[in-house]
Amino acid sequence: MLIGLVAVGSELLTPYYQDTDSLFITQRLNDLGLEPSFKIVVGDEPENLKMILQICLDKADLTFVVGGLGPTEDDRTKETLAEVLQRKLIFHPEILARIEERFERRGMKMPESNRRQAYILEGAEILPNKVGTAPGQWIEFDNKKIILLPGPPRELQPMFNEFVVPKLEAWRKGYLYRRIIKITGLTESQVEDKIKDLYPHSRDLRVTVLAYPGQIEIHLLSLAEKESLAKEKLDPLLEALTQRLGDNIFSTTGEELEAIVGQLLRQSGQTLAVAESCTGGLVGHRLTSIPGSSTYFLEGAVVYSNEAKIRTLNVPAELIQQYGAVSSEVAKILAENIRLKSGASLGLSITGIAGPGGGSEIKPVGLVFTGLSWNSGTEVVRNLFLGGREQIKFQSSQKALDMLRRHLLKKIAGDKNENFHCN
Amino acid sequence: MLIGLVAVGSELLTPYYQDTDSLFITQRLNDLGLEPSFKIVVGDEPENLKMILQICLDKADLTFVVGGLGPTEDDRTKETLAEVLQRKLIFHPEILARIEERFERRGMKMPESNRRQAYILEGAEILPNKVGTAPGQWIEFDNKKIILLPGPPRELQPMFNEFVVPKLEAWRKGYLYRRIIKITGLTESQVEDKIKDLYPHSRDLRVTVLAYPGQIEIHLLSLAEKESLAKEKLDPLLEALTQRLGDNIFSTTGEELEAIVGQLLRQSGQTLAVAESCTGGLVGHRLTSIPGSSTYFLEGAVVYSNEAKIRTLNVPAELIQQYGAVSSEVAKILAENIRLKSGASLGLSITGIAGPGGGSEIKPVGLVFTGLSWNSGTEVVRNLFLGGREQIKFQSSQKALDMLRRHLLKKIAGDKNENFHCN
Numbered sequence: 001m002l003i004g005l006v007a008v009g010s011e012l013l014t015p016y017y018q019d020t021d022s023l024f025i026t027q028r029l030n031d032l033g034l035e036p037s038f039k040i041v042v043g044d045e046p047e048n049l050k051m052i053l054q055i056c057l058d059k060a061d062l063t064f065v066v067g068g069l070g071p072t073e074d075d076r077t078k079e080t081l082a083e084v085l086q087r088k089l090i091f092h093p094e095i096l097a098r099i100e101e102r103f104e105r106r107g108m109k110m111p112e113s114n115r116r117q118a119y120i121l122e123g124a125e126i127l128p129n130k131v132g133t134a135p136g137q138w139i140e141f142d143n144k145k146i147i148l149l150p151g152p153p154r155e156l157q158p159m160f161n162e163f164v165v166p167k168l169e170a171w172r173k174g175y176l177y178r179r180i181i182k183i184t185g186l187t188e189s190q191v192e193d194k195i196k197d198l199y200p201h202s203r204d205l206r207v208t209v210l211a212y213p214g215q216i217e218i219h220l221l222s223l224a225e226k227e228s229l230a231k232e233k234l235d236p237l238l239e240a241l242t243q244r245l246g247d248n249i250f251s252t253t254g255e256e257l258e259a260i261v262g263q264l265l266r267q268s269g270q271t272l273a274v275a276e277s278c279t280g281g282l283v284g285h286r287l288t289s290i291p292g293s294s295t296y297f298l299e300g301a302v303v304y305s306n307e308a309k310i311r312t313l314n315v316p317a318e319l320i321q322q323y324g325a326v327s328s329e330v331a332k333i334l335a336e337n338i339r340l341k342s343g344a345s346l347g348l349s350i351t352g353i354a355g356p357g358g359g360s361e362i363k364p365v366g367l368v369f370t371g372l373s374w375n376s377g378t379e380v381v382r383n384l385f386l387g388g389r390e391q392i393k394f395q396s397s398q399k400a401l402d403m404l405r406r407h408l409l410k411k412i413a414g415d416k417n418e419n420f421h422c423n
Numbered sequence: 424m425l426i427g428l429v430a431v432g433s434e435l436l437t438p439y440y441q442d443t444d445s446l447f448i449t450q451r452l453n454d455l456g457l458e459p460s461f462k463i464v465v466g467d468e469p470e471n472l473k474m475i476l477q478i479c480l481d482k483a484d485l486t487f488v489v490g491g492l493g494p495t496e497d498d499r500t501k502e503t504l505a506e507v508l509q510r511k512l513i514f515h516p517e518i519l520a521r522i523e524e525r526f527e528r529r530g531m532k533m534p535e536s537n538r539r540q541a542y543i544l545e546g547a548e549i550l551p552n553k554v555g556t557a558p559g560q561w562i563e564f565d566n567k568k569i570i571l572l573p574g575p576p577r578e579l580q581p582m583f584n585e586f587v588v589p590k591l592e593a594w595r596k597g598y599l600y601r602r603i604i605k606i607t608g609l610t611e612s613q614v615e616d617k618i619k620d621l622y623p624h625s626r627d628l629r630v631t632v633l634a635y636p637g638q639i640e641i642h643l644l645s646l647a648e649k650e651s652l653a654k655e656k657l658d659p660l661l662e663a664l665t666q667r668l669g670d671n672i673f674s675t676t677g678e679e680l681e682a683i684v685g686q687l688l689r690q691s692g693q694t695l696a697v698a699e700s701c702t703g704g705l706v707g708h709r710l711t712s713i714p715g716s717s718t719y720f721l722e723g724a725v726v727y728s729n730e731a732k733i734r735t736l737n738v739p740a741e742l743i744q745q746y747g748a749v750s751s752e753v754a755k756i757l758a759e760n761i762r763l764k765s766g767a768s769l770g771l772s773i774t775g776i777a778g779p780g781g782g783s784e785i786k787p788v789g790l791v792f793t794g795l796s797w798n799s800g801t802e803v804v805r806n807l808f809l810g811g812r813e814q815i816k817f818q819s820s821q822k823a824l825d826m827l828r829r830h831l832l833k834k835i836a837g838d839k840n841e842n843f844h845c846n
Contacts, residue, residue, distance in 0.1 A: 278711075280701070298730065300704050305717065
């Protein structure tokens with residue numbers, strides 16, 4: 001079965017916009033064991049739109065057409081399809097009433113232009129829009145299906161889930177099970193070297209590796225006749241990958257590193273303060289992007305200038321003079337002093353050269369020291385990151401959070417062992 | 424003239440990847456006054472790829488096909504096009520020599536699979552790849568043009584600029600001039616109300632409004648027979664928009680707000696320190712994303728807990744008890760005290776409720792106070808932002824940076840007036 005996805009909108013043919021609705025629809029199709037065969041983006045001009053709709057009718061069994069159902073003059077999807085199919089547009093008073101009601105509820109009068117949205121292709125099934133004015137339409141023609149959907153994701157997504165997915169059940173090719181493994185501390189090629197012999201050679205069990213600076217993701221996808229079978233098929237692969245990659249994996253369920261670190265801090269009852277130089281506040285920003293982070297994140301000090309390091313965190317001026325602000329020695333004292341000053345149980349520090357300026361032969365751009373201090377010790381790591389300023393900042397924050405994660409994992413394991421010994 | 428863009432790759436039909444090469448090609452086409460008529464994404468399976476290539480040959484005068492030129496088995500673009508056009512693939516020893524050389528320079532032996540990349544369609548013009556192994560190909564067929572290009576942006580972009588753009592000159596429809604106006608402090612509908620009567624009704628002068636939480640962008644595009652004419656055509660519109668939107672515009676050349684604030688700080692010789700609560704370090708992160716920000720950004724205090732506000736920035740505990748940590752009073756003292764403590768000439772503060780928890784009827788989620796302190800005064804603004812946690816954090820940072828921008832603009836204008844009076 002050939003499935004086509006069409007996104008309609010002249011703005012999608014500019015350099016500024018991307019069609020993202022197709023990613024959502026693809027995910028839902030994948031859930032049913034289905035995949036799009038092609039995706040097309042076309043503008044609002046009826047001539048090109050007509051050509052594309054005709055191509056889809058010729059080639060695809062199932063076509064999703066998204067966008068161009070609005071009330072304005074440049075929204076022509078419905079009219080163009082009516083022309084291609086040589087069908088009439090039928091006025092539906094009950095749709096008009098619903099649209100008028102929507103405006104009334106907000107104390108507004110419906111603009112005359114919205115009346116157009118009450119017209120539906122002859123023979124089409126209406127897909128109600130609970131959060132907007134443009135209804136969707138399910139159209140059958142010569143054993144082919146064309147589904148018209150509104151473009152705004154907040155209208156499209158609930159409509160698709162509630163009214164389209166049940167109708168697609170008839171074509172379900174299986175049940176899908178998905179897991180996302182996230183890794184830090186290894187490069188893409190290191191990950192591939194460790195796991196490439198595990199790659200399955202099957203369309204029903206797939207591995208996709210996505211690499212970002214400081215983070216590798218492995219997306220696993222399994223398809224089977226039953227949900228439980230899909231999981232059964234994927235689990236041994238997940239297990240094998242987990243064994244190979246060990247504690248470089250920080251999540252097998254898709255969470256970000258800052259969320260995992262937050263869970264571990266909660267679990268171990270520890271609190272955290274952060275001293276940041278080159279990251280400028282990014283670690284604090286990431287930690288506080290997690291709702292409820294105020295239970296474990298106490299304070300951050302963005303000690304960007306040398307004076308700030310000296311005044312705010314009592315870094316001895318001589319230390320900076322002797323070793324430089326970007327040094328293991330300064331990272332160590334930053335981590336220790338932010339911990340002591342804040343009263344947190346853990347102190348994290350970052351000092352480095354994010355570039356593009358400020359590097360030297362001995363201390364190049366990308367040189368970053370990350371430190372962690374706890375009640376009985378301090379650890380400092382020397383890192384050399386590649387990439388532009390933003391990438392170096394992100395990798396620095398990732399490394400610092402990962403040091404914290406590994407420390408907390410050890411601590412939690414240690415506590416368990418202790419309890420074990422005690423009991 | 425119909426122009427089609429095709430991106431080839433099965434990964435582009437998953438929910439994880441987007442085709443971005445087409446955005447680059449679109450920008451280059453726009454520069455020549457040209458636009459794509461449609462974009463298609465298709466997987467590597469020869470059957471579907473063949474169907475799409477055939478459609479493009481039927482419909483488009485000029486087709487760009489990106490991707491699927493790699494050395495591995497699943498790269499089939501060239502072979503499939505050869506089949507569609509019924510042309511032979513010709514071995515080019517000089518291309519093989521260049522590929523082998525590339526590997527040798529890195530001390531590696533060329534894998535046998537790369538030999539495939541030395542085959543070129545009969546009659547095709549070779550587009551050299553200076554940073555990778557897959558050459559591009561310019562193919563003419565029945566008065567139609569098909570251009571094969573490698574997928575990796577770092578290979579595609581220089582090849583396109585150096586070898587494709589000059590050949591496209593023959594179809595140039597004009598010269599393009601582009602400006603991007605960035606605005607904060609107004610909503611999308613406020614912006615539209617102010618400017619909608621200025622929208623041009625012309626394909627050669629276009630306005631696109633993009634709305635983000637806390638930021639509106641107006642993209643202006645003008646096309647004319649000469650570069651100078653395109654600018655001349657756009658300038659009056661830019662001027663009119665600038666008049667209507669006044670100092671809500673922070674840039675007419677596309678820079679981010681943190682870059683503009685940085686320029687103004689430099690220009691006025693001022694230094695800055697920041698006290699952040701709900702933004703958790705985001706303002707510091709944004710400020711330090713600008714290279715050279717260390718010349719004006721001294722220090723940040725992420726005083727997330729009440730204890731941190733009290734201990735680090737001497738906020739009186741009674742003040743927090745009386746008014747709450749999220750209050751105008753606390754924002755004021757945070758701004759003042761970070762300024763005094765750091766020795767910076769300006770202090771910026773943010774305290775608010777980013778949600779989703781922590782709100783009340785009197786102090787709902789999204790309530791944020793932003794403060795600015797300078798040598799002779801303090802200003803505090805009460806804001807109520809909508810959206811999720813990330814949006815509230817971003818809008819808070821945007822508002823704080825914008826207060827700073829407006830203050831610096833006034834200060835710079837004042838200094839100029841003073842100079843004027845003195846002379």
